[in-house]
Amino acid sequence: MKYLSRTVHLATRAVYHHGFRGLSTASGHTTEKSVPYATTLKEDGSTTKGPTKPLPESADVVVIGGGSLGCQTTYHLAKMGxxxxxxxxxxxxxxxTTWHTAGLLWQxxxxxxxxxxxxxxxxxxxxxxxQETGLHTGWIENGGLFIASNKQRLDEYKRLMSLGKVYGVESYVLSPAETKDLYPLMNVDDLYGTLYVPKDGTMDPAGTCTTLARASTARGAQVIENCPVTGIQVKTDDFGxxxxxxxxxxxxxxxxxxxxxxxxxWARTLGQMAGVDVPLIAMHHAYVVTERIEGIQ
Known part of the structure; x- marks a missing residue:
């Protein structure tokens, strides 16, 4: 456990209660490598080039980027009227990068x-x-478990639990023994404790964005794919x-x-088109997709 990163989301007993199933239910090893949500992004065989819709001459707002942030922004702007x-x-x-994210949402x-x-x-x-679209985002309320491998981290989790009480987020700081009861497969010998948030969950990132886009267009927004941005025109007004x-x-x-x-x-590159420096550096993160593990549903 001491080599785990700051925050690890694990499928807890709450996963079983909500009927979660692993990516593979076979008892043996799979013969093909795959990624989560790959079925959402299967190629449809289309060779269409160019934008999926004609470009409008003007827009009140142009959102650049069709990932989680772009789809959320478009949805909320449309919902605001x-x-x-x-x-x-x-x-x-x-x-x-959105399609291969883990889809975690902890509160x-x-x-x-x-x-x-x-x-x-x-x-x-x-x-x-x-409710708006009739489409499911792949949301699974499987709970989140944050691991403290030192006293300082456990103190931080206690502060987070206190903050959660103010905002009505159900959470519990568990001892190693209580953690073992909740998640029997975990080795708790080197843990100081954990923070358990029962109503955390996961979503299908690609499915969520598709649903956001559907809700946005229903409210009058336009979503145009296959349309790379090559520049941003900027002019100086009378006030400089x-x-x-x-x-x-x-x-x-x-x-x-x-x-x-x-x-x-790519936000930094896009910002440079408008003469704006975006202080962003991409960093590698990792998550693990396993075969079915006995004891986890």
Whole structure:
């Protein structure tokens, strides 16, 4: 356990209660390598080139990037009543880094603003989107378990639990023995304790973005795929302030006074098109997908 990273989400006993099934139910090893949610992104054999919709001449807001952040931004702008919102994705929705994320959503963070945002996101993913579109986001309320391998980390988790009480997030700090009762497969010999949040969960990232896009277009937004952005036009106004005036693509230009940079790991490159330095550096993270483990459903 001492080599585990800061936060590890594990399938707890709550997983069994909600009927979760592993990626593979076979008892033997699989013969093909796969990734989570691969079925959502299977190639349809289409060789269509160019944007999936004609580019509008203008837009009130152009959102660049069709991953989780871009789809969420477009959805919320449309829900706020903005009709002329356009999302531009260079390839297909979620084809950047979103499609292979683990899809974890845990509710407790050191910042109260983050806790409120996560609570809102959880409601959108677990309830609102399905009610609006009839589509399921792949939400599974399987609970989250955060591991403390030193006293300082355990103290931090106690503070997070206190913050959770203020915002109504159910959570418990467990002793090693209580953790073992909850998750019998865990070796707790070198643990100081854990933080257990029963209503944390996971979602299908690709399915969630597809559902967000469906809800956005139903409210009047446009989602245009296969349309790489090549430049952002900026002009200086009478007060010496640089302002966005248009977004350039391989297939035309969209006039707009507002651009939202949701390009993820490419956000810095996109910012440079407008003369803006985005202090972002991409870093590798890892998660593990296993075969079925006896004792975990």
């Amino acid at each position: 903005m009709k002329n919102v356009v999302l531009l994705e260079r390839d297909r929705l979620t084809s950047g 407790l963070r050191p910042s109260d603003v983050e806790v409120e945002l996560l609570a809102h996101t959880r409601n959108v993913v677990s309830q609102d989107l399905e 302030v640089k302002r966005v005036v248009a977004v350039e693509t391989q297939y035309g230009t969209v006039r707009t006074p507002c651009v939202v940079n949701c390009a993820g790991v």
